[in-house]
Amino acid sequence: MKVNDSCVQEIRAFNRFYTNILGLLDHHLLKSEYSLAEGRILYEVHVGANVRASDIMNAMDIDKSYLSRLLKRMEKQGLIAKKPAQNDARANHIYLTPQGHGIFLKLNSASNEQVNELLSHLTPEKQVELTNHMNAIVKLLKLQQNEHSGKNDPK
Amino acid sequence: MKVNDSCVQEIRAFNRFYTNILGLLDHHLLKSEYSLAEGRILYEVHVGANVRASDIMNAMDIDKSYLSRLLKRMEKQGLIAKKPAQNDARANHIYLTPQGHGIFLKLNSASNEQVNELLSHLTPEKQVELTNHMNAIVKLLKLQQNEHSGKNDPK
DNA sequence: ACAATATTGTTGACTAAGTCAACTAATTAT
DNA sequence: ATAATTAGTTGACTTAGTCAACAATATTGT
Numbered sequence: 001m002k003v004n005d006s007c008v009q010e011i012r013a014f015n016r017f018y019t020n021i022l023g024l025l026d027h028h029l030l031k032s033e034y035s036l037a038e039g040r041i042l043y044e045v046h047v048g049a050n051v052r053a054s055d056i057m058n059a060m061d062i063d064k065s066y067l068s069r070l071l072k073r074m075e076k077q078g079l080i081a082k083k084p085a086q087n088d089a090r091a092n093h094i095y096l097t098p099q100g101h102g103i104f105l106k107l108n109s110a111s112n113e114q115v116n117e118l119l120s121h122l123t124p125e126k127q128v129e130l131t132n133h134m135n136a137i138v139k140l141l142k143l144q145q146n147e148h149s150g151k152n153d154p155k
Numbered sequence: 156m157k158v159n160d161s162c163v164q165e166i167r168a169f170n171r172f173y174t175n176i177l178g179l180l181d182h183h184l185l186k187s188e189y190s191l192a193e194g195r196i197l198y199e200v201h202v203g204a205n206v207r208a209s210d211i212m213n214a215m216d217i218d219k220s221y222l223s224r225l226l227k228r229m230e231k232q233g234l235i236a237k238k239p240a241q242n243d244a245r246a247n248h249i250y251l252t253p254q255g256h257g258i259f260l261k262l263n264s265a266s267n268e269q270v271n272e273l274l275s276h277l278t279p280e281k282q283v284e285l286t287n288h289m290n291a292i293v294k295l296l297k298l299q300q301n302e303h304s305g306k307n308d309p310k
Numbered sequence: 311a312c313a314a315t316a317t318t319g320t321t322g323a324c325t326a327a328g329t330c331a332a333c334t335a336a337t338t339a340t
Numbered sequence: 341a342t343a344a345t346t347a348g349t350t351g352a353c354t355t356a357g358t359c360a361a362c363a364a365t366a367t368t369g370t
Contacts, residue, residue, distance in 0.1 A: 001275045007282045008270045014289035015177060021296060022170060022177075023216060035326080054347060061178060066328055068349055090336045090347040115163045120156045122295060127162045130295045133288040134169035140277060140285045141176060190355080209318065221357055223320055245318040245365045317366070327356065338345070 025118070028110045034103070037062065037070055038079075042104040045080060045094050052091045079103055180273070183265045189258070192217065192225055193234075197259040200235060200249050207246045234258055 029039045037060070044056050053071060057064050071094065074080045079100035082092035096104060119127050184194045192215070199211050208226060212219050226249065229235045234255035237247035251259060274282050 001277065002279060003271045003274045004279055004282050007274060007286045008267050010286040010289060011270050011274070012266060014286075014293060015180065017293050017296075018173060019177060020216070022174060025170065037327080052347080057347095061175070063329060064348065065330080065350075068347095072349085085347095088337075088347080090334095092348085111167060112163050115166050116158045118296070119158045119162060119166070122156065124157060124159055126295055127159050130292060131162045131165040131169075133291045133295075134165060136288045137285060137292075138169060138172050140281055140288075141172075141273070192356080207318080212318095218358060219319070220321075220359080223318095227320085240318095243318080243366075247319085311370100313368100313370090315366100315368075318364085319362105320364105321360105321362080323359090325356100325358075327354100329354075330352090331350105333350080334348090336345100336347080338343100340341100340343080 021118075025111070025114045028114055029107065032107065032110075034107065037066075038074060039107050041067075041070060041074065042079065042096065042100060042107065045096055046101070046104050050085070050093045051095070052085060052093060054091070056094070074100070176273075180266070180269045183269055184262065187262065187265070189262065193229060194262050196222075196225060196229065197234065197251065197255060197262065200251055201256070201259050205240070205248045206250070207240060207243075207248060209246070211249075229255070 026036055029036050032039075034042075040060055041056055044059050045051050048055060048059075053064070053067055056062070056071075057067050060067075071080065071082075075082065078097055080094050081097050082094050085091040085093050119130075122130065181191055184191050187194075189197075195215055196211055199214050200206050203210060203214075208219070208222055211217070211226075212222050215222075226235065226237075230237065233252055235249050236252050237249050240246040240248050274285075277285065
């Protein structure tokens with residue numbers, strides 16, 4: 001498909017802009033005693049069912065040795081626990097401990113709060129506009145995402 | 156301003172999604188012999204006029220000691236050079252050497268190529284739609300950006 | 311004018327983040 | 341059965357980033 005060069009430049013400008021936004025929003029995590037990676041792991045374990053290390057690895061696109069160490073540390077901190085996966089003796093299922101769940105909730109509401117603050121400068125109508133644009137972007141880009149990662153198309 | 160909670164959730168979903176996109180697009184830089192930070196510095200020096208370290212520091216929101224070391228290394232590599240700023244004896248103006256400019260062009264066209272590939276799966280109409288959504292997002296979010304950073308509003 | 315304060319950039323010393331290769335044990339494919 | 345993959349761990353290492361102290365200038369308040 002022929003590509004419009006000025007689109008390329010506009011997208012790159014957006015990327016620089018949005019990288020900064022993401023940096024701002026992550027700030028609270030960077031100031032907390034948990035790393036961005038740990039926060040994301042808590043999220044992945046929270047939303048997934050019977051999550052295994054390899055699932056997190058794929059979701060986060062993170063090195064398995066690094067992940068292994070992070071999980072070990074989080075286990076030591078009492079945030080997560082593992083139990084043997086029922087039909088694969090190599091793997092564990094990872095779940096949040098009550099304490100880990102508590103931390104997740106704390107970090108999660110801090111994240112909500114950050115986004116909340118960002119939105120609070122917009123009228124409710126503009127807020128909806130904004131999210132409509134975002135959803136449209138996801139819709140436009142989602143397909144080739146899956147092409148690249150080799151996963152099936154969404155139903 | 157009252158905030159719509161489902162907007163908050165949609166924005167966070169967008170953020171996770173777009174973080175992955177940015178990761179994909181940065182991949183070529185990570186595979187090159189230059190770091191993301193160096194690539195961004197080359198960009199900042201390229202687009203700015205009479206750039207000083209503190210300008211880069213502000214643009215990238217990066218620690219000054221870290222930046223100092225990066226610049227030193229890039230100078231050693233022959234990518235950039237410094238000359239005393241005319242009206243501030245503490246500061247230097249930083250500029251690209253011919254070689255640094257060459258590297259910038261190389262990295263820059265690789266970045267263009269990445270975005271190009273992303274877009275190539277869309278019809279030209281969809282490409283324009285996509286960038287319209289992005290521009291709209293920037294427009295909606297740009298003001299509070301400036302409020303936070305204490306800079307003046309754009310004219 | 312000039313003392314206090316702030317800014318620009320550098321350095322030392324350190325911690326955190328991430329990578330790479332080798333390895334064990336279990337699983338799947340041929 | 342055995343070869344090839346996959347799940348996860350470990351050792352050894354490199355790269356990224358932080359923090360505090362510092363010297364040299366600039367700016368500000370009186």
